[in-house]
Amino acid sequence: MKALRFVGVGLPPVVEDVPVPVPGPGEVLVRIGGAGVCHSDLHVLDHGAQGAGSKPAFTLGHENAGWVAAWGSGVQGLREGDPVAVYGYWGCGHCRACQSSMENYCENADAVPQAGGGFGLDGGMAEYMLVPSPRLLVPLGTLDPREAAPLTDAALTPYHAIKRALPLLTPDANVVVIGVGGLGHMAVQLLRVMCGSRIVAVDLDDGRLEHARQLGADLVVNSRNGAQAAETIRTFCGPRRAALVLDFVGLQPTLDLAVQLVGRNSQLTVVGVGGGVLQLSQMTLPFGCSVSTPLWGSRAELLEVIALAQYGRIHVDAHYFSIEDGPRVLQDMRAGKVHGRSVLVPGVN
Numbered sequence: 001m002k003a004l005r006f007v008g009v010g011l012p013p014v015v016e017d018v019p020v021p022v023p024g025p026g027e028v029l030v031r032i033g034g035a036g037v038c039h040s041d042l043h044v045l046d047h048g049a050q051g052a053g054s055k056p057a058f059t060l061g062h063e064n065a066g067w068v069a070a071w072g073s074g075v076q077g078l079r080e081g082d083p084v085a086v087y088g089y090w091g092c093g094h095c096r097a098c099q100s101s102m103e104n105y106c107e108n109a110d111a112v113p114q115a116g117g118g119f120g121l122d123g124g125m126a127e128y129m130l131v132p133s134p135r136l137l138v139p140l141g142t143l144d145p146r147e148a149a150p151l152t153d154a155a156l157t158p159y160h161a162i163k164r165a166l167p168l169l170t171p172d173a174n175v176v177v178i179g180v181g182g183l184g185h186m187a188v189q190l191l192r193v194m195c196g197s198r199i200v201a202v203d204l205d206d207g208r209l210e211h212a213r214q215l216g217a218d219l220v221v222n223s224r225n226g227a228q229a230a231e232t233i234r235t236f237c238g239p240r241r242a243a244l245v246l247d248f249v250g251l252q253p254t255l256d257l258a259v260q261l262v263g264r265n266s267q268l269t270v271v272g273v274g275g276g277v278l279q280l281s282q283m284t285l286p287f288g289c290s291v292s293t294p295l296w297g298s299r300a301e302l303l304e305v306i307a308l309a310q311y312g313r314i315h316v317d318a319h320y321f322s323i324e325d326g327p328r329v330l331q332d333m334r335a336g337k338v339h340g341r342s343v344l345v346p347g348v349n
Contacts, residue, residue, distance in 0.1 A: 003059040003126035004326040004344065009048040013060060013327050021122070021130040023072040028131045030086060033145025034320070035124040036063030037329050037342040038153055038182065043273050044119060045330070054120030060326075061344070062088045062117055063153040064124030065145035068137070075134050083140040085152050085306065086124065086131055087299045090116025093133065104160075104296040124149075125326060127346040138302050141310055148309065150182070150316045150341040153296065155305045157271060158187035158246065160297030162194055165244045165267050171196035174237040176261050178202045178223075179248035179272060180212040182341045187246055189314045192216035197243065200233055202257070208339060211317065226253055230260040241286070242266060250274030264288045316341050322348045 003018045023029045041060050049058070064086040068078050091098040091106025098106050117123040122130060131137060140148050162169070169175060169191075177187050180201045185208070191199050192215070200219045201212035209220040219236050223229040234241060241263030247254050250272025259278070262268050265288035270278070278284075278291065285291070297305075308314045317340030321329050329342045 001127035002323045002346065004061070004323055005057055006044060006048075006060055007057050010046065013045060013330060015324050015326065018059070018126070020128050023070055023130060025072045026074050026133055027072045028068060028075060028078065028134050028137060029070040030064070030066040030084060030124075030129045030131055030137070031069040032064060032066040032124045032127060032129055032346055033083075034065055034147070034149035034343040034345050035061035036150040036152070036154060036182075037326070037333060037344060038063055039333065040273065041118070041330060042334055049120030055122070058120060059122040059124070059126050060118050061123035061125030061129075062119055063149055064088070064117070064129060065140060065149040065152065066124070066129070067145065069128060071134070078134060083143065083145050084137040085140055085145070085148055085302065086117065086129065087136045087138055087302055088116065088118075088152050089296050090121075090132065090136060093135065101300040102298045104298060125323060125344050135299075138299065138306060140306060143306065143309060146320065146343060146345055147316060147318060148306070149343055150318060151305050151309055152302060154182045154316060154341050155186045155190070155309070155314060156297035156302050157294075158183050158248070159190050159305050160301055161246060161269050161271055161292070161294045162187065162190055163301065164292060164294055165269065166195065168243040168267055169195035169197045170243070173197040173243035174200060174240070176200045176202060176233060176242045176245045176258070177212070177217070177248070178246065178254045178258060180208045181248070181338065183271065184248045185211060185215060185317055185340060186314065187248065188212050188215045188217050193308060193313045200236060200242070202229065202233070205336070205339075211339065223253075223257060226257055230257055233261055237261070237263070244269065246271060248272045250276050252276035259285060262286060262289050267292055269294060318343050320345050320348055
């Protein structure tokens with residue numbers, strides 16, 4: 001089968017022919033319908049996977065959905081052809097966090113391959129993917145796996161971040177979303193569904209900003225001029241400023257902007273892995289402002305995200321490509337040319 005592979009730190013990904021995996025005891029083989037392309041894939045290409053047991057070369061793709069194809073001994077309750085989403089963060093399965101459906105905060109994360117498929121173990125940018133346990137599969141119902149694949153990260157991650165901050169998101173509050181690409185365009189929709197706060201969308205790309213406006217943002221601001229953008233947003237928000245700032249970029253300029261926008265008793269949530277540094281002291285941020293660095297989301301929350309998609313409340317702006325297109329799609333993402341979410345689909349020309 002064709003697979004898009006990580007072959008070394010700093011090297012471009014390679015499309016290779018690899019054997020179709022055979023599920024062992026407790027494992028499930030999923031025929032992939034779609035695998036979302038994420039900035040975290042670029043992070044893996046640039047830095048590798050550091051988790052225990054990580055393979056020197058592995059198939060990329062942590063944002064996956066498809067159909068149950070086969071399973072090993074001991075697996076019960078599945079039917080061949082069942083449409084499923086693959087929950088992306090693979091914890092130990094035994095600690096208190098994992099037992100509480102919070103594998104994204106696994107207490108033994110250093111002892112397992114970093115996050116799982118696509119992060120040290122074979123992921124879903126291939127025709128088939130081996131999943132180590134049926135507990136990592138979430139039923140999709142009537143959703144098409146091609147369309148549902150990005151829900152497992154591009155929607156789940158902002159959903160988890162927003163849900164943690166819901167007590168702050170009153171109807172008279174303001175929320176700022178920095179970066180309205182793959183995750184950010186989902187965040188705008190989720191905020192519109194989950195709370196009554198006013199939404200400010202910030203980006204460098206006018207096309208993304210217009211899309212955010214269509215999705216429900218109350219104000220869109222291009223941040224090419226950071227000082228001017230900060231002043232525009234502060235004027236819109238008023239003296240309370242923002243109750244929540246969600247930074248889906250994480251570069252130094254976006255973190256610097258976020259610090260200028262949060263108000264008292266607020267939250268600054270950093271989701272993007274851009275490598276910026278937030279300088280903290282008693283006087284750096286307004287009093288009562290907390291800093292949050294949420295990771296992905298729980299399996300239970302993925303069920304909730306899938307329900308929102310099934311009810312038509314959220315929709316991924318997905319663009320489909322073949323596995324062979326994968327290297328070019330990742331280059332385009334690095335260059336900032338991608339709008340919405342790119343999804344690799346086996347067999348697409």
